[in-house]
Amino acid sequence: MSTNAFGDITLNNLLYSCVAEKKRSNEQFVHEHTFGFMMAGETLLYTPDTRTIPEGAIGLIRRNQLVKAVKVPPPGGMFRSISIFLPQDLLRRYSAENKITAGGPYTGDPLVALPKDAFLEAYFNSLLPYFNRPAYLSKALSDLKTKEAIELLLQHNYQLKDLLFDFSEPHKIDLEAFMQQNYMFNVPVSRFAQLTGRSVAGFKRDFEKIFKAPPGQWLTQKRLSEAYYLLKEKGRKPSDVYLDVGFENLSHFSFAFKKTYGVAPSLL
Structure with a gap:
């Protein structure tokens, strides 16, 4: 080394x-x-x-x-x-x-x-x-x-x-504002829960009250919607977009995009 x-x-x-x-x-x-x-x-x-x-x-x-x-x-x-x-x-x-x-x-x-x-x-x-x-x-x-x-x-x-030497943990904050600002970060739901000052169960409960959908479903749709905008309106390439919006790999992104919009992201 x-x-x-x-x-x-x-x-x-x-x-x-x-x-x-x-x-x-x-x-x-x-x-x-x-x-x-x-x-x-x-x-x-x-x-x-x-x-x-x-x-x-x-x-x-x-x-x-x-x-x-x-x-x-x-x-x-x-x-x-x-x-x-x-x-x-x-x-x-x-x-x-x-x-x-x-x-x-x-x-x-x-x-x-x-x-x-x-x-x-x-x-x-x-x-x-x-x-x-x-x-x-x-x-x-x-x-x-x-x-x-x-x-x-x-x-x-x-x-x-x-x-x-601030050893305090994150306190309970505005979940809706936080998620709208940070949905593109590819971290587990447990991490979003921690950063908004909630248990995982409390996070999921509050999340569904606000967004009327489970966290995983909402995150996927939110990320796909942002990707569609970047591809269609900004002329970006799928290989440049999928990481920016929070997907882990290009193949998963392409599959989810085509399933939602009926067309491969490369064809927009």
Whole structure:
């Protein structure tokens, strides 16, 4: 294993990405706070707003976020980024040991861009050798590097404690508005339930009251309707559309589209 390998390399809670061509990320949900450095190229983030994370950017993404990411290499070069995930159990221990707590539920931007900082950049560079020699990264050392990241973030901006140490779970929110805004994310119903502050049973019950259809049925029809608009009115190609609207693969999308509209998406 080396830092020259293409694709994603994961070591404990560290992630190194290195790709030669534009590539979509498979994961669409941020499970843990993620501290990252864009080493080369840029990332397009859809949250569902579109943001461009440029080369050289350092930032922090709050956990429990729906995010689509597209990795874009620089002209003639390789996309390279490194991230460290900050697990809740370690953050809880750090909070208790250092007597640092959040001032309340975090309500700021879930994507925090950090100004360029020599110490933060040097920290990420210190992680790179482990991807060449993964045997050196024991669990204990991984925890130490994670604590170092937390310490550096707090030294950089102490108010980040309100994001890092907010251990509250999503509260009950407007389900209709949330689903209309986030239907294109390909995550399980259980994840939609969590993010709207409901049990799965409560989510399904509230969903059917609002939309008069089960979640799976509504999601499929909503995604197909958006795909039809993009194909018919915007002239997009099926291969460019199916992932954008939340389908997992092109064949399933084509089958569902033809079943609903009586024509293959490629013929619109």
